[in-house]
Amino acid sequence: MSELPIVILDAVAPTKQRCIxxxxxxxxxxxxxDRGKFAVKLGYPIEATSEWAAQEWTALAPAREGAILYRLGASYITYGDWERGTWNIQxxxxxxxxxxxxxTCRSEGSEIEPHEGVARSCAESLAALHAQGWAHGDVQPAHFIIGPEKTHLIDLALAHGGAVSEGRDFPYRGCLVHYEAPEISASVLATGEAEPSPEADIYGLGAALLISGTGWRAVEYPDDAPRAVQRQAVVDGKRREVSMPGKLGHLVDDMLSYNPADRPTIDEVVAALL
Structure with a gap:
């Protein structure tokens, strides 16, 4: 996709645009x-190749996220359809x-430790979502934007917690396995689908903090392993022997507990980082 479709050009009338x-x-x-700066997302189906199967849900993801953001009360949200799928503007x-x-914390020989305030700001953004009755379903480092005043949790296309219109909805089939909780991986392996939960989000946040601060994934498997192999390693509990320094050490270990009931709630995570 090298150009924005006409429907977006009409809605935003951009003076600058950059595909990121x-x-x-x-x-x-x-x-x-003229009305400010926006993120524009375009979705379209993935065609089948010799390496992967066709996927239709990617075409629906932007509108599904737009509908969720609207329900959550976010401002300046609009979404709709274009010739190949759906779009949203946020x-x-x-x-x-x-x-x-x-x-810098991951640099070789670095003595800089991950700042607990950054971890707390990420936890607070997830806590705000959980407080409204939603689970994110796709917690990963790229989805926490550390702004000058607050941290924003983005990419809610896979979130669950309320009704989504049938024409925009699709089953949840897991997320990036590096941040996928064992119960999610087990369900995807068994049935092809799963149900996002606050407990799984906690695991995802713990894994995101760990890899961001240390450079290491929580679970050990070959870098080029197929997703089914990755998920089986998560289900088998093949945790790496690596931890965060300072206060984050025990907290992240608890967040990565195999049993969902053993993980702290997001409010307990925030309180532990105060």
Whole structure:
């Protein structure tokens, strides 16, 4: 996707536009116009190849996220259909993501420890979502934007917690396995689907903090392993012997507990970081 469709050009009348992400099934644009700066997401189906099966849900994801953001009371949200799928327009959030903020902590020989205030701001953004009765379903470092005043939790296309219109909805089939809780991986392996939960989000946040602060995944498997192999390693509990320094050490270990009931709630995570 090298150009924005007419429907977006009509809605935003951009003076500047830049494609910042182009992956199978979606593109994300940074767009500026007279009314401000926005993120524009376009979804379209993934066609089958010799390496992967066709996927239709990617075409629906932007509208599903737009509907969820609207239900959550976010401002300046609009979404709709275009010839290949759906789109949404939402406010642009300035700032680096969690993984980039802690880059110096991962540098060889670095003595800089991950800042607990950054971890707390990520937990607070997730707590705000949980307080409204929703689970994110796709917690990962790239989805925490560390802004100058607050941290924004983005990419809610896979969130669950309320009704989504049938024409926009699709089953949840897991997320990036690095941040997938064992119970989610087990369900996806067994049935092809799962149900996002606050407990699984806690695991995802723990895994996101761990890899951002140390450079290590929570679970050990070959980098090029198929997703089914990755998920089986998660189900088998193949945790790496790596931990965070300071106060985050025991907390992240608890967040990565195999049993969902043994993980702290998001409010307990926030309280532990005060």
């Amino acid at each position: 992400l182009n992956r199978r099934g979606s593109t994300v644009w940074e767009v500026e116009g 406010p642009w959030h300035e700032g680096p993501d969690l993984y980039h903020v802690w880059a």
